[in-house]
Amino acid sequence: MLQPEAINNVIPILEEAGIDSLEFLLESEQELLEGVDIKPHVALKITSAAVSYKQQVLKEPDISQNQYIQQSAPLMKSQDKPNYYGGNQKPYSNQIEQPKAIPQTQVREKFVAPSSLQYIQPRSIQQQGTAQYLIYESFQDKGSEYKMSKTRLNENDFIGLISNIKAKDKAKLQVVGYYGDFNQCLIYAQAFLQAENMPNPLIKFDEGLIAFKNKDKIAFIYKIDPTVYFLREQQRNAVESSQVSTYIRYIIDACEIVIIVPPKGLRVRNDNTTPYQEQMNSGYILEEVQFSQDDSNRIQKISGAIGLIRNLNLKQYNAFKDNSKHFPSAQFKYAGKKELIQIKFSNDIINGQKWWQTNYYSYEQLKSEVIAIWPLFSQKFQNIKHGQNLKSNIDFLLRGFVPKNKINDFEKIAQKSYDQYIKEYVQLEDEIKKEESQVFEKLFKEFFEKLQEFSCSVFVKNKEEIKQENDAKKSSWLPNIFGGQKKADCTKKCGLYDFKKFQLNFKKYIIKIENTQEGGSKLMSINWELFEKCYRQFYGEDDKNNSFTLHQNQQQNITVLIEKLQQDFLSYNKQQIAKFLDLRKKTINNVFKDIEPLINKYRNNQEITVEIRFISANVMVDTLKQELDWSVQNSQINVLKYQFDNSEEHGNNIVMSQMHFITEQSGFIVFQDSPQDKSTLYFFNYMKRDSEVFKKLSIQLDKNSLFAFDSDTKRIFYCDNKDKIAALSTFDKEGNILETNEIQLYNQNIENQSIQNIVDAIILPKHNKVIILNEKNFIFELCLQDKKYYITIAFSKGNAYQGELKKFYVQPQNGGNKFFKIQSTSDGSKIALQTENSLDIFDNNWERIKALPLKKDFIFFKIFADKMHHFVIIFHQGSTECFQIGFLAKKSLSYKHEEYRNTRGEGNPILNFLYDAFKKYGPHSDFLGCPSKTQVIFSDENNPQNATILASYFKLLNIKSSVNFQIEKPEKLKQPNFINNWLSIIDPIVLEMILLSRVPLHLATIENSTLIPLQNGKNISEIIAENKRADKGGKQFGVKDVIPLVEFGLYEKLMASIQQSMKVVCIVGRQSSGKSYGLNRIFGTRFNVAATRCTDGIWMSVVAVYYEKQKPQYFLVMDCEGLFSERRNEDEEIKLCLVLSAISDMMILNQDLSFNRNLNQLFHKFSENAGRIQGDKLFKGKLMMLIRDVRADEAGPAYQELKSNMEQLQISKQDKFFGAVFQGQLIGQCLSYFQQKIFNQEIQFVREHYFLSSQYLLQNRWDNGKDLVDSLKVVLTQVFLNDGSNIDDRKFNLQCEDFRKSCQESFYSGGEFLKVKDLKNLSTIKIQLEIEGKMINFEVDQSEIQLDEIEKNSQQPQISERVFQVFENFAGKKTDENQVTWHKALVKFIDSLLDHRAKLVMEIFLQKMPNDGKFENTVILNKSELEEFTKTYLEEMKFCNKLCKNCKRTCALKNKHSVNCKCKTNHKCYKVCQKSKNCRDQGFKCDINFGHDGEHSCSDGNHNCIEQCQIPECTFICQHEIGHADKHKCGNQHACPKKCQDSKCERTCMFEYDAPHDQHLCGEEKCIHQCSLCDRRCMFPNHLHQELIQKKDSKNLEFRQEDGKVEQLNFHICENDHQCKNECQINGVCDKKYESIEGTWKNEKGETKYKQFKQKVGKNQCQIRIQKYKQQHNGSHNCGKPKHDCDQKCPECSGLCSKEYGHQGLHSTNSHVNKMNCVMISKNNEDKILINENGNIREYKQGGICEAEQCSLSCQRRGRSHVHLKKCQGGDQCQEVKNKAVAKHSTQEYAKFKGQKFDEMLCQSYWNSLGWELPLDESQLKLVHSCNYQCTHESHAEDKQYCDQQKWHDGKHSFKCEHADKIEEDVSAQDYEVIA
Secondary structure (H helix, E strand, O other): OOOHHHHHHHHHHHHHOOOOOHHHHHHOHHHHHOOOOOOHHHHHHHHHHHHHHHOOOOOOOOOOOOOEOOOOOOOOOOOOOOOOOOOOOOOOOOOOOOOOOOOOOOOOOOOOOOOOOOOEOOOOEEEOOEEEEEEEEEEEEOOOOOOEEEEEEOHHHHHHHHHHHHHHOOOOEEEEEEEEOHHHHHHHHHHHHOOOOOOOOOOOOOOEEEEEEEOOEEEEEEEOOHHHHOOOOOOOOOOOOOOHHHHHHHHHHHOOEEEEEOOOOOOOOOOOOOOOOOOOOOEEEEEEEEOOOOOOOOOEEEOEEOHHHOOOOHHHOOOOOOOOOEEEEEEEEOOOOOOEOEEEEEHHHHOOOOOOOEEEEEHHHHHHHHHHHHHHOHHHOEEOOOOEEHHHHHHHHHHHHOOHHHHHHHHHHHHHHHHHHHHHHHHHHHHHHHHHHHHHHHHHHHHHHHHHOOEOHHHHHOHHHHHHHOOOOOOOOOOOOOOOEEOOOOOOOEEEEEHHHHHHHHHHHHHHHHHOOHHHOOOOOOOHHHHHHHHHHHHOOOOOOOEEEEEHHHHHHHHHHHHHHHHHHHHHHHHHHHHHHHHHHHHHHHHHHHHHHHOOOEOOOOOOEEEEEEEEEEEEEEOOOOEEEEEEEEOOOOOEEEEOOOOOOOOOOOEEEEEEEOOOOEEEEEEEOOOOOEEEEEEEEOOOOHHHOEEEEEEEEEOOOEEEEEOOOOEEEEEEOOOOEEEEEEEOOOOOEEEEEEOOOOOOOEOOEOOOOEEEEEEEOOOOEEEEEEOOOOEEEEEEEOOEEEEEEOEEEEEEEOOEEEEEEOOOOOOOOOOOEEEEOOOOOOEEEEOOOEEEEEOOOOOEEEEEEOOOOEEEEEEEEOOOEEEEEEEEOOOEEEEEEEEOOOEEEEEEEEOOOOOOOOOOHHHHHHHHHHHHHOOOOHHHOOOOOEEEEEEOOOOOOOHHHHHHHHHHHOOOOOEEEEEEOHHHHOOOOOOOOOOOEEOHHHHHHHHHHOOOEEEEEEEOOEEEEEEOOEEOHHHHHHHHHHOOOOOOOOHHHHHHHOEOHHHHHHHHHOOOOEEEEEEEEEOOOOHHHHHHHHHOOOOOOOOOOOOOOEEEEEEEEOOOOOOOEEEEEEEEOOEOOOOOOHHHHHHHHHHHHHHOOEEEEEEOOOOOHHHHHHHHHHHHHHHHOEOOOOOOOEEEEEEOOOOHHHHHHHHHHHHHHHHHHHHOOOOHHHHHHHOOOEEEEEOOOOOOOHHHHHHHHHHHHHHHOOOOOOOOOEOOHHHHHHHHHHHHHHHHHOEOOEHHHHHHHHHHHHHHHHHHHHHHHOOHHHOOOOOOOOOEEEEEEEEOOEEEEEEEEHHHOOOOOOOOOOOOOOOOHHHHHHHHHHHOOOOOOOHHHHHHHHHHHHHHHHHHHHHHHHHHHHHHOOOOOOOHHHHHHHHHHHHHHHHHHHHHHOEOOOEOOOOOOEOOOEOOOOOOOOOOOOOEOOOEOOOOHHHHHHOOEOOOEOOOOOOOOOOOOOOEOOOEOOOOOOOOEOOOEOOOOOOOOOOOOOEOOOEOOOOOOOOEOOOEOOOOOOOOOOOOOOOOOEOOOOOOEOOOOOOOHHHHHHHOOOOOOEEEOOOOOEEEOOOOOOOOOEEOOOEOOOOOEOEEEEEEEEEEEEEOOEEEEEEEEEEEEEOOEOOOEEOOOOOOOOOOOOOOOOOOEOOOEOOOOOOEOOOEOOOOOOEOOOOOOEEEEEEEEEOOOOOEEEEEEOOEEEEEEOOOEEEEEEHHHHHHHHOOOOEEEEEOOOHHHOHHHHOOOOEEEEOOOOHHHOOOOEEEEEHHHHHHHOOEOOOOOHHHHHHHHEOOEEEOOHHHOOOOEEOOOEOOOOOOOOOOOOOOOOOEEEOOOOEEEEEO
16 A cells, blocks of 8 residues: 555655646556556556545554465465465565567676565455455457457466465455446445445556455455446447456356346337347448539538547647647656666775775765865875875765766866866965974974973083993983983982984874874874074084983973973964865865766766557538538547657757658657757657557758758758758658759858858648748748759739739738648648638749738638548637638448348347357366356346346346346445355355456467467567667577567466376467467367357466365367468468477367368468477377267268368378377367357366366376476477477576576575585585684574675675675674784685585585486586686685785685785784883883784884884884994885786785896796686786796796696686587588568569568587687587587578588488579570469569568469579580480570570489489479370369379370360469579
């Protein structure tokens, strides 16, 4: 239920979008909500709830406490009922039902471990215990070839209902059905449910079945517009629906009790006549009516009304210049989904925290954190040491948010910002330096003036002597921050304090302060030169000792004085630091301010969509009475939708500036400001699938350009006023631009006028001219003659003046007016020019016929036509007028019915639908668990008949055997206990299966000779086509790419969970022969039934049939569209039958007794094509001939006729299908006429005897549903792709790959998948680790661990929060003291955890794999991929074992990182200083880097040398004691700053700075270059491997393998085996695919369609593994395919031989393609050759390529006695010399081959001479070799008589007929197709 806070969010969004009428939004259901990522009816629940909430009607509902968790307890035993949406599968998702697109590469979305598991709550609407679910819903299917009204099962609601039932765990349910008046049904249902409040349906739908559940009661209510129940004459606009009886049958199938509630206003006939009584058909008479056209220029006003659109805002609509009746309204949506751009960064880059963690940051998050934190770190702005600065950091941070086309601007701003920062930084630094001299001088003078008061004058005189005597002594009386010497001679005990020591300790103090600064901000350095200068001013210039002499008794005063100096210095420093901080803050703010206009905060996939709605004019004409009436109403055209290309920059105000229908369904649209400042032309066809409705064309002009169209001549005129371009293009019926010619139109002098700007233009129909209006109000005529043109100014002719004809230029009647718009009638006879005040109508001579006045509130006008008239409608805001402006025709047709007296009655429509439900689907399907009888209760409320008449009428319906009928008062029906608790009871499991199996699923459709598998009933051909187009020169788009797209909805989940045998039954037959009805009767399915075509492609249903108290038998039942129709060709029908016969256990052929030619041909094609798909389980079924409408006494002769027909097929050798496809078994079964009572018994016999007994169907063919699902998917896909590989291989590959992917997913996500019994590696792992000497035992359940996916470009392992959490729970937090052992334990923990996890997943994988060796290669390949996957993950998660570059802690980066090793600490030792007792007592920490040599030493204890470290650029103080003799060293490591000499390595040299070394090496031992065969690193143990390769150092390139063998590795290679990526080199063809598309043959006679075959041939990838340390394997590359096909091509068409490579004998193929190698030659050397193929005429020119011909079809077409031409080799090689019985030498010379001689050869001999078998079957062999002469006697008009001898026989022709006057005629083909 919608939460109130969610509603509060919905309403403002809608109001902000300008939708202030939410009710209007609801009325426009599908149109406004289809683009949302949820189903329309789900979205409408939200908006409906929002409306109710806004109106303060909806109260906060009770949320269902039943959450649908991932494992639902089944309601039946596992062997009886599968839990098909339990286990690890999610029950459903709220995503919109759109086909899933296959990614360009099969990479799934990145997995990130969740913080906690979340459960899925089923969507239901619940109020005080009563929940509602929309189970079934009607919809208009636009995805199939034929648009049909269909019913769909709403998966979300269905699963929600079943989940609710299971949560209650009820053994029985009480269900009641209702139909009729929907609101009254709700009232009765509330009483039955005993619900306190019945919720109003919040689901917006027009027709459907909704379920209300309360406790163990369910009410099913059918909703539809109540006028569907009215008499047809009762209401003119009564709704009609072919689905009513189907929905009622759904109720009957589930409910024993059905309550009928008549709607208000229902009327019935009381004459007790039903629509089902036998009636005589009426006649129909058409009569031609002549009517005169009084005046072609007559304009008359006709009455009418705006109709249903009166309340619409007409200003939203447009009237364009086409002559259609439609007024489009385009609504553009810019508020599509916004996908926030988030980029992953390591936390320390942003805020310096938790380096091991990474987070996704949006732009706003980055901006907020960077502005707050970066100014605290000066190194973010300038870091000379690491070569970083503000520009590089900003570039790294924000580049991902900047579009590619703005990168240059972005880089300029970043550089400019950095330059400005440096400039201001230098200026500030100069200012501070100038100021600091004065400030410091004042501070220092004050300091020394005061210090003199505490100095000893005697001591000063003897400083040099004292220093020499006490050089090594220490003083402890001075302030702690100093150390000095003392002299005992002074009575005040004076001390000597060295100036440098003071300076050093002051620096240490400053460093200590710096370490406490936020962000590590550096303090200013004190000006020691100035300090020393002041010192000398007070102590004299001759003082060379640079030391102070201080009295001991002044210690406190001295301390205060020094502290004051410190505080004064720090205070001043703080002021200066603040200035730099302000500069950095200002800089970073300015950076974001300047860059923000370039930033994309959201991905550039914000959807801009347009929805185009229509209203349409309609004129009603009575030609006899000469009466007209008109109206404008909502159009029948569906809403057109288009999503603009988000890769282009579009304007903010896209407008539909033109729309022109060229046919009833198609036309052109111009969108203005798309892309920005441009106008683009589109072609549309609203009869195509949604994805194909719009096609973008190449014409793109300035956004203010004009377009004009002409449907007849298929021309487009367009002009661009900005660039002064005008052109005329032609187009074809698909909108493709064929030819474009530019027209010099602008700035041309035309009768002293010129065209500078064009205001409007039209192409005048039927007149070959363009009418143009320019900016000066002149009308020009651009006259077109072929490709020439000329321009004139339009004028009307006045009276002759002195022999001259005066011209009057066309101008408005009112001189001040201007013309604005031009339109014309569809025949160009009238032209309308709009001015401000009138609409002027002109004829072709520009004579004004009439001026129609326009009011101030004028909106637009529109000229349109019907079949006979022209009209113009003028729209004003307050009124609308329509005028007839001429005629198109002079005659029409009237009609009338010749009716008979016994007219058909309508009776009681609401009861008639009940009758139809039984008539359409037969008696109760109790074998499914459905009720065996229905109790109908008819409410007396609103009942228009008394009880006696109503009961009498019910008896006339004759359904008493199935229905008990009673009439009840409404008061009784409203009683809660009216229906006893033991009535209308059903098992929940049975109910679930019945509800699921009521609605069939569309499995496959046929388009353009291609069988297309569907995805949950949705067409995916466009997705497949897009991927094919995207696959340019890459891998071939094959079976494994298509299979993931094929889905069967809930049926797939059901079947995949069935662990018992399933049976498959299908049916085929001619159209409208009762196929669907037969399946419905036998299996209780509900396939659509109609007298006309009602099935498209293949449909499926799954049912559970109960028999003799056994567990249910599951059937997959498939219905097929009718065969032998004109809408399908032979190839399409074969594909349908191939799929069905390959999978089925029983294929039913629904047939009468006649075996016509089409059926025989189908059988023949069956046998030819059965080998196109192969598999051990395919074609194992039987064929049942179901012979319809045969009485029992006629069955014997019928079976005899069946036997006779089969024998005839055997004689003609067309029965190969019998054994190849159906195991040589055929079952014949006659059925009586369906309305006979015996028919029911026959159906029961068929069901039980043939399908439920074990006698006729294989018992273990499909031993589980998953196997059947996989097989069906592969077969559908192979037929779609014309793939002939073995299905068993494909299926196992699919299953193995799927399971491997599941293993990989579970490696990340953990879960129950990892809990498998009987495994060596259980899911729990025990690990013992040591931290700081303490042993810690870990015990971890792998199923509870989630891992993050790795990022290969990251420098540290991607450890998930969950892994850290588990580790810290056992090991505790990391501290400075335990960092080394803690990190070591973490590394071991992760290594152990992942190693165990990899072994566990591999063991689970291998446990499921077969051990028979049949699919060994596939198992090995997937095992290798899984090993590769886990190994790669483990490698990426390993930590570096080396030491940090700056200390001796372990590196915290991942193994094989590319930068210097880092421990991610401050490197300090943190052990207590050991230099003095005072340091130990004070706990002073060692501040040398960790892992240093020697004693721990601090800088706080005044015991170290005061000199600076001698290493250049080191700022640390010497760590030796005072007076040491060695070099001054700080104790830290000082590495050489030079880059490693390996060309790829980014690290620096590992040697000490002052250590002699002639090579710069980083310390890495192995080569870091990429393996030449994969993306891993090279394993060579020398880091300078690449350098050795370049130097060809053979000795150092030697590598010793594990077996001791030495190889020279002069290439980069890792330590793994590799899959060879080369193509197979085995002789023959590895892989070939055929694709058939519909081609177009064009000639002067027009266009005809033909089948164009495309052959794709490829070599598979080698399957041999390359051993490690090798670059290639031994031997030839081999794909592993046991047999390769022959690589020889047909000489005529290049079709490949289908036999095995190296076969003996002739070549052969079933897949001859188009004869591109042949040219067409006329027998009589005629220039033109006409080919007639089934009425399709193709015209060839002599010598033209035979593009539209195929070998087999060509020989069939040429037929009897046809011959082939083969170039004669002369002499003994002449074919006639070789065998004159089959060849004749031709003396004729052919125009294309002058000077060449040919032999004429009979078909078989010709093909055999080429080394190929005849492309025809044996049954046609006799025909093609028969004599080509026939008897032309008139008696043979129907039954032609041919000579019964072979062609070129000796002697006279022989005919069976005896005619003295017989005339012989040669009927052989007159064309040859010769190899060029």
